Amino acid sequence: MELLPDFSALLRWFQAADLLNSRIAAELQQRWGESARAKRTVEAIRELREKLRREILPWENGAAVHSSTVDELNRLMAERPMRTRLKASGKMPSTELYFEPQQPEDLLAPLAHNVALLFAQVDHNRVRKCDQCVLHFFDTSKKGTRRWCSMQLCGNRLKVAAYAARRRLRRPRITKRFLATSL
Numbered sequence: 001m002e003l004l005p006d007f008s009a010l011l012r013w014f015q016a017a018d019l020l021n022s023r024i025a026a027e028l029q030q031r032w033g034e035s036a037r038a039k040r041t042v043e044a045i046r047e048l049r050e051k052l053r054r055e056i057l058p059w060e061n062g063a064a065v066h067s068s069t070v071d072e073l074n075r076l077m078a079e080r081p082m083r084t085r086l087k088a089s090g091k092m093p094s095t096e097l098y099f100e101p102q103q104p105e106d107l108l109a110p111l112a113h114n115v116a117l118l119f120a121q122v123d124h125n126r127v128r129k130c131d132q133c134v135l136h137f138f139d140t141s142k143k144g145t146r147r148w149c150s151m152q153l154c155g156n157r158l159k160v161a162a163y164a165a166r167r168r169l170r171r172p173r174i175t176k177r178f179l180a181t182s183l
């Protein structure tokens, strides 16, 4: 099932990924929602997603990133640079990357940059598919044995499923004991 069928679905994904706030997403929907460029951007992003899927699955198992993918990410990052800003919160200011979409294609900027950071800075042993859903996640737990993307969503679902499975296993044993005592 395609979860990014159109531009508004793409904007919802950007909000869920914390890359755009709801006010800007609504603005962009109004400004570009019906345009051919927005449609082409959604297609370009879906293509990039498929290319990255083919790259990330073997990478999780230790394969090197293909040079054609490195070239493509470098091209995208050169065309769509991220901006840096200083954040003066807390004791020490910090910098953060951000992007300001001036045209639909600029939505590629944070995607290309974050994938580049993933390949460059993340241990591939800590990235894996969630046991419960289609997402792949970066395991930041101490032991590195997490099996789900989020404790709130899939962790809970997994616990509920395990509980139901234990109950199913227990039931025949109770029946057997019941039979034994009644015989």
Ligand SMILES: [Zn+2]
Residues within 6 Å of the ligand: 130, 131, 132, 133, 134, 135, 148, 149, 150, 153, 154
């Ligand atoms: Zn999940």
